[in-house]
Amino acid sequence: MIVSRLWGRWADALAIVKPSTVITWHRHGFARYWTSRSRPVGRPPIGIEIIALIERIAAENPTWSRRRIASELANLGYAVDKNTVAKYMSRPITRPRRPPSQTWKTFRNHLAGTIAIDFVTVPTVTFNIVYVFFVLSLERRRVLHVNVTTHPYAEWAAQQIVEAIGAEISPTYLIRDRDSIYGRAFETRVQHLGIEQLKIAPRSPWQNGYAERWVGTLRRELLDHVIVLGERHLLRLIRQYVLYYNDDRPHMSLDGDAPVTRPIEHSPAGRVIGLPRIGGLHHRYRRAA
Numbered sequence: 001m002i003v004s005r006l007w008g009r010w011a012d013a014l015a016i017v018k019p020s021t022v023i024t025w026h027r028h029g030f031a032r033y034w035t036s037r038s039r040p041v042g043r044p045p046i047g048i049e050i051i052a053l054i055e056r057i058a059a060e061n062p063t064w065s066r067r068r069i070a071s072e073l074a075n076l077g078y079a080v081d082k083n084t085v086a087k088y089m090s091r092p093i094t095r096p097r098r099p100p101s102q103t104w105k106t107f108r109n110h111l112a113g114t115i116a117i118d119f120v121t122v123p124t125v126t127f128n129i130v131y132v133f134f135v136l137s138l139e140r141r142r143v144l145h146v147n148v149t150t151h152p153y154a155e156w157a158a159q160q161i162v163e164a165i166g167a168e169i170s171p172t173y174l175i176r177d178r179d180s181i182y183g184r185a186f187e188t189r190v191q192h193l194g195i196e197q198l199k200i201a202p203r204s205p206w207q208n209g210y211a212e213r214w215v216g217t218l219r220r221e222l223l224d225h226v227i228v229l230g231e232r233h234l235l236r237l238i239r240q241y242v243l244y245y246n247d248d249r250p251h252m253s254l255d256g257d258a259p260v261t262r263p264i265e266h267s268p269a270g271r272v273i274g275l276p277r278i279g280g281l282h283h284r285y286r287r288a289a
Helices: 003-008 010-014 019-037 048-060 066-075 082-087 102-110 152-162 184-192 206-219 231-248
Strands: 114-122 129-137 140-150 175-176 196-199 272-277 282-287
Touching: 019 282, 048 066, 048 272, 048 282, 066 082, 082 102, 114 152, 114 206, 114 272, 129 206, 129 231, 140 152, 140 231, 175 206, 184 196, 206 231, 231 272
Parallel strands: 114 175, 175 196
Antiparallel strands: 114 129, 129 140, 272 282
């Protein structure tokens, strides 16, 4: 009684914990309990070996985008989102582009049986100009034929069309611009092949958009990284790139596949090896046997 009179809060000293402390403990325990039982939100973490593979591919192919790397991983049996790939790349994330409009999706129904042609001008080390002529199949973006010359003319271009078309290729339409290189000899030869020419409007390269896109890809992935010594040198480089483009390179419009379909290696067994293309400028990845 004497203590209670001298110290009004003597009862607090007898209690080990206060009721408010017990309530706080209960709330924290409740939160931890349901956190441990709840499914984690977000993408599942990826393995260390996949992260290392992403860093390796990005380092070996500095011009590749996150979409390209994600497609290459898919061909190796790894389903990794492009944003996850960007997280482990050494360069900053680029904004995703807007998806193609419904108009172009509908237009794709007409791509079978259609080819596009065009010329690309390439300067040499001595400042001469070499012309690259290519024939592109629009159905799967496959380059059917490529050749180079320093003096393009109608008969030469017509012969390239003949060489591009074989037993497996029977195009119905040919899209081209109105360049004077395509003279009467060219038009006559194409007409005899049973191909209808679709000439784009003057100063409207976007109407031959697939060919223009390939030209841009060729410049970004090859021509911007080499100095051409001459006609032979350029032809060798272009043919090496076309082999890589047709057989190895993933295309977003083909759901990550190449123009010549690549088999997907579903089995995670086997070490991933890189096969250099065009002197190591690009690579194809596969599992070692």
